[in-house]
Amino acid sequence: MMKKSAMAFLCTAMLLTGASGSSRTPNGDDKIIGRWDMTVIDAGGEPYPSWFEVTRDGGGQLKGRFVGRTGSQRPIKSVEYSGGHLKFMLPPQYERRKTDLEFEATLKGKHLEGTMTSAEGKPLKWTAVRAPKLDRKSARWGKPITLFDGRDLSAWKVRDQSKAATWRVVDGVMQNSPRGADIITNQQFKDFKLHLEYKMVEKSNSGVYLRGRYEVQIQDDFGKEPESHRNGGIYGFVTPTSNPVKKPGEWQSLDITLIGRLVTVVLNETTIIDKIEIPGITGGALDCNEREPGPIMLQGDHEQIYYRNIVITPAK
Numbered sequence: 001m002m003k004k005s006a007m008a009f010l011c012t013a014m015l016l017t018g019a020s021g022s023s024r025t026p027n028g029d030d031k032i033i034g035r036w037d038m039t040v041i042d043a044g045g046e047p048y049p050s051w052f053e054v055t056r057d058g059g060g061q062l063k064g065r066f067v068g069r070t071g072s073q074r075p076i077k078s079v080e081y082s083g084g085h086l087k088f089m090l091p092p093q094y095e096r097r098k099t100d101l102e103f104e105a106t107l108k109g110k111h112l113e114g115t116m117t118s119a120e121g122k123p124l125k126w127t128a129v130r131a132p133k134l135d136r137k138s139a140r141w142g143k144p145i146t147l148f149d150g151r152d153l154s155a156w157k158v159r160d161q162s163k164a165a166t167w168r169v170v171d172g173v174m175q176n177s178p179r180g181a182d183i184i185t186n187q188q189f190k191d192f193k194l195h196l197e198y199k200m201v202e203k204s205n206s207g208v209y210l211r212g213r214y215e216v217q218i219q220d221d222f223g224k225e226p227e228s229h230r231n232g233g234i235y236g237f238v239t240p241t242s243n244p245v246k247k248p249g250e251w252q253s254l255d256i257t258l259i260g261r262l263v264t265v266v267l268n269e270t271t272i273i274d275k276i277e278i279p280g281i282t283g284g285a286l287d288c289n290e291r292e293p294g295p296i297m298l299q300g301d302h303e304q305i306y307y308r309n310i311v312i313t314p315a316k
Helices: 161-166
Strands: 034-041 047-056 062-067 078-082 085-090 101-108 111-117 123-130 145-148 156-158 167-170 173-176 183-185 192-200 205-210 214-219 252-259 262-267 270-277 305-314
Touching: 034 111, 062 078, 101 123, 156 161, 161 167, 192 205, 192 214, 205 252, 214 252, 214 262
Parallel strands: none
Antiparallel strands: 034 047, 034 123, 047 062, 078 085, 085 101, 101 111, 111 123, 145 305, 156 183, 167 173, 173 305, 192 252, 192 305, 205 214, 252 262, 262 270
8 A cells, every 4th residue: 555665663574374383382472462563674774664463363373464564464374483483474465476475583572583585585684562552542632733724735745755746736735646655744643633635536546644654545435335445444454334435526524533543534524433443554654663653644656636624633
């Protein structure tokens, strides 16, 4: 759902869905059970984020799921954990790769240090720390902040500066050039209420990244059944209860409240997600530093999208 990011602490991880003999020793497994924010160093020396979660099935066997640099969360093929050593296999995400990705790591105190095999067959280093619970259920709201007032983009910066010209203001509307770049607020936020209005073209695809980590999908899905990868969903994680999306060419409203990990999404004045937990980062996230505040990011690397009336109300 997005492309690579460039931030010094991000996370690419892996998960586990499978079984091993070691999964029958619960005391040992408890050290690996849970959610992990991960940072992978790519072949060019740049870090990128990912995420994984390790759980047990009804029979006590280890299983899990994984979010990589791009795309959606997916299950792990097999997992082994014994004596502080983790190993798992991840099926390929795209058809062009035929072999599984291999991950190994050692638990050192409260973090993991490991290696993985890239899609090109190169060894890459990675680290992971436990994801925070972010257990906050209410907030006191501060004053609204206008992020886009129809005049300029002074509150924003383009993710890829070589494509800075792909975002502009035309007749009071913020719009991108197709296949351009993402745009990010200069300010960062923790808990907030966000209001924006958007308009799509046919086959449009964009997204609103909360704290730069969790994508609310925007897509031309008029008349389709709700699904986590479709309009209004938390990409790959949370499916909306309904799909009140309008046809391309019509203005639509989106109101999002994020408190800790709990998200509420109101699309065109209809609540489609109501205080549901976001487990972890989605593909294309800026980083995996989930304890920290983060910006609002609008995806602009697909088809043309239009935004207006963007206002955020941060928690005190």
